[in-house]
Amino acid sequence: MAIFSVQARPTDAAGWTGLARRVEAAGFDALLASDHPGHGASPFVALAAAAAVTSTLGLGSYVSNAGVREPILLATDVATLDVVSGGRARLGLGAGHTPAEWRAVGRERPDVAARVRRCVAVAEAVRDLLAGKEVTVDIPELVARAARLTELRPVQGRVPLTMGTANSTLLRWAGAHADVVGLTGFGRTLADGHQHDVRWRGDEIEAQLAHVAAGAAGRDAPPALEALVQQVTVTDDAEAAAAPIAAETGLRVADLLATPFVLIGTADEIVAAVAEHRRRWGVTRFVVRADAVDQLSPFLPRLAAVA
Template sequence: MRPFRFLADVSEIITGPELAARAQRAEQMGYHALVIPDHLLRQLSPVVATATVAAATSTLRVSAFVMNNDLRHPAVLAQDMASIDVLSGGRVDIAIGAGWNRPEYDAIGMAFDPTPIRQARLAESITVLKGMFSGSPFSFAGEHYTITEYTAEPVPVQRPHPPFLIGGGGRRTLTLAGQEADIVGLAPRIKANAKVDAASLTWAATREKIDWVRDAAGERFESLEFNIYPSVWPVTVTDNLRAEAGKVIDHLRSRTGAELTEDEVIDSPHLFIGSIDRLVEKFLQLREELGISSILLGDIGELERVLERLSGR
């Protein structure tokens, strides 16, 4: 069984010294990585922020969570990520997805293409990124990207390339993850109206997603690491689990029209609610029954007692 790897994130706009201090605290506490979301609204650039985190630490891994592929040409992203990998001594993960948050696209006048197009563009981008990380002349002729005898530099420290985390909630993206990722990020599905498909939050839906990955991965399935993160509802430590579950049910009903049961909410891999004992039990169950060992806990220290009890196990 894989040991747990716990991640923390920083999503607000803070100063360089404050970000460095948070990163150092995360490293001292035993987090595996500090990650930065990739959105255009109300946050720091993940490229700049991860470079700052890497410079302030010596063992902490750094990553976005996750890069929106549509916002950067893969040649530019390859140079950025390889540069941080060199500067950090090989501590970068390449976390990338197809993009989902339509309001950001609308805000900057960027076309929000249908899901199959965004997913096809992501698949090409991953091929380009891996080719550029080779350090050899690389050519590619696709529908979305064309590269001609281009030798990308710098070359990342990690060979043949930094680990790829590909995240998504639909079958197409998770099939791609099964074929190309080292770490598979399990996410809720997002509907065309940019709202979460509440049914995709459940334990049963997560098991189905893992089956999709298994079908696509074939023999490489056993080498994959699975990641989960809290979604829809803030991390909540409480001894009144069922009362909190009721609040989540009401929230989902009002936002999506979906009606989940108490047990579906309590068991959901994406809803981190309950006592510390309950959350420890839940994460152990996620690893034992679903093989999920990489967990984004939220803000640094938010679930410090869970980290203390499960770190190294």
């Protein structure tokens, strides 16, 4: 079974709530909101609004920047969303990559190792806070003293955690602790602070999955694998549609179409690609952007039935 969710962000009330209704009615698993403070909407406010007009749709951040989010505030947001949605909250976390987000809170973006250490510490702190534990952390990357959710607890026994990353250390941590590993395929952050090189070649994907598997060794059940899909195009000419992206990423068209980070082709070809991603990589979950909703909705039941 393949599971599809939608990542989006609101620009107006009617459009956002309308999208939430459409996503739920079409059979998508969740509506996910990106989290870039100062560059877009607050995910948890937006998701609470979506909760008010839906009844079964999962709702989560994708992903919150652990570098600039404090655990007690993040845990409070997640628990509140879970309460107002009747137990439908998800939490997506990542180490963050946009320098402007650190400068906006009065800091410079740390190096990769420090961002990873903070991300792990934040993930563990939020997990414990949502479980009702008191949390004290005192490391160079994070300080929290006697933090606790005293009057607010999630409806769910465990809020599902997705770690979105391509970093080897975080992939291993996610393999050991997360419910879902969000494979971003991101490489080096480019000069604009938003765009990335990509790690989409077969050997690069295999290396990422090896880190997840190493972390998951000893778990009763490994985490689900989820791909962040950058382009969905339903077309009769997959090669022509893929050519500009292949040129931009430095991949051959055939190699691009073989990655789980794009879904390009006819409905039959996309269904076959999803089945192949499950067989080859073990990827069973996909996050697509809002512009893919209308394209995929007509054959979403076929995608969900992929074995």
